[in-house]
Amino acid sequence: xxxxxxxxxxxxxxxPLYIDFDGHRTMLKWHRGRRRAADPAFTATRIVxxxxxxxxxxVDLVIHADRGFAILHDRTVDQATTGTGAIASLPAAYLRGLxxxxxxxxxLDERVLLLExxxxxxxxxxxxxTSILQLDFKEDDAALDPRAVDIFARxxxxxxxxxxxxxxxxxxxxxLTAAAPGIRVGYDPCHRxxxxxxxxxxxxxxxxxxxxxxxxxxxxxxxxxxxILAADRRxxxxxxxxxRHDRLVDGYTVxxxxxxxxxxxxxLLQLRVxxxxxxxxxxxAALDLERTPSSRGARLVRWVRRTAGSGRSEV
Numbered sequence: 001x002x003x004x005x006x007x008x009x010x011x012x013x014x015x016p017l018y019i020d021f022d023g024h025r026t027m028l029k030w031h032r033g034r035r036r037a038a039d040p041a042f043t044a045t046r047i048v049x050x051x052x053x054x055x056x057x058x059v060d061l062v063i064h065a066d067r068g069f070a071i072l073h074d075r076t077v078d079q080a081t082t083g084t085g086a087i088a089s090l091p092a093a094y095l096r097g098l099x100x101x102x103x104x105x106x107x108l109d110e111r112v113l114l115l116e117x118x119x120x121x122x123x124x125x126x127x128x129x130t131s132i133l134q135l136d137f138k139e140d141d142a143a144l145d146p147r148a149v150d151i152f153a154r155x156x157x158x159x160x161x162x163x164x165x166x167x168x169x170x171x172x173x174x175x176l177t178a179a180a181p182g183i184r185v186g187y188d189p190c191h192r193x194x195x196x197x198x199x200x201x202x203x204x205x206x207x208x209x210x211x212x213x214x215x216x217x218x219x220x221x222x223x224x225x226x227x228i229l230a231a232d233r234r235x236x237x238x239x240x241x242x243x244r245h246d247r248l249v250d251g252y253t254v255x256x257x258x259x260x261x262x263x264x265x266x267x268l269l270q271l272r273v274x275x276x277x278x279x280x281x282x283x284x285a286a287l288d289l290e291r292t293p294s295s296r297g298a299r300l301v302r303w304v305r306r307t308a309g310s311g312r313s314e315v
Contacts, residue, residue, distance in 0.1 A: 017055055031278055054131050098112045249275070
């Protein structure tokens with residue numbers, strides 16, 4: 001049986017922080033700062049709430065014209081905000097003046113955040129000891145320059161121990177984390193077709209070896225759920241392989257929650273993933289994992305779409 005509970009004595013017992021299943025704790029990561037499916041992405045309200053309650057939260061980073069980092073997913077602001085244009089050409093002052101949009105496109109009373117703003121945002125709250133904010137850099141090492149690296153380092157320095165950097169480019173991970181002592185290190189080896197290649201070839205040992213060699217300091221490895229489950233169907237425990245090298249594993253991304261997703265979610269828990277990235281932590285925490293659905297062919301994972309020629313996952 002599974003048990004849903006909260007490590008934060010100050011938070012409600014229903015706070016979706018983790019699932020205890022068969023003696024193993026799996027964190028529920030609030031993808032793009034969402035606590036529930038209806039939440040818009042990257043709002044200060046949810047990010048602050050999660051940091052106070054002890055959540056694992058993820059936000060994305062894209063470099064803006066002043067060489068700092070906007071907390072947004074896309075390279076343009078047109079869909080997610082009230083502004084227009086490519087983030088690379090927009091200055092910090094313009095970005096800070098934009099409002100975020102909800103999931104239906106309506107403007108919110110929530111401003112676009114920059115990485116530099118987080119220290120001030122967190123200055124008046126008690127951050128729970130277990131809180132961790134994943135900074136998922138959506139670009140690569142070629143996008144970085146000394147000014148961007150310096151801004152990153154200065155932005156994260158006050159709360160470095162509560163941050164973990166992730167990226168699909170190991171060189172970018174190494175460059176940014178070297179400049180920011182105390183920050184935790186993560187790596188996503190699924191980019192640039194690597195997950196698809198491993199599924200086609202079945203060379204999961206090689207996949208693990210290449211990931212470890214590319215980012216030897218990473219404590220958390222981010223894996224597509226479809227890759228974890230494809231390996232499992234072939235009798236290969238990809239999570240266990242990384243555990244044997246003392247790495248934690250995050251499985252991403254559970255986007256849809258319902259009875260027909262139970263078998264695959266339960267299998268991820270049985271494989272002892274350390275964290276599940278989800279757009280609906282509350283829905284996942286409330287799921288009846290003992291229910292056996294009658295439908296077959298459940299699909300919980302997002303098939304990763306890749307921008308032609310870009311080599312980056314749209315996650």
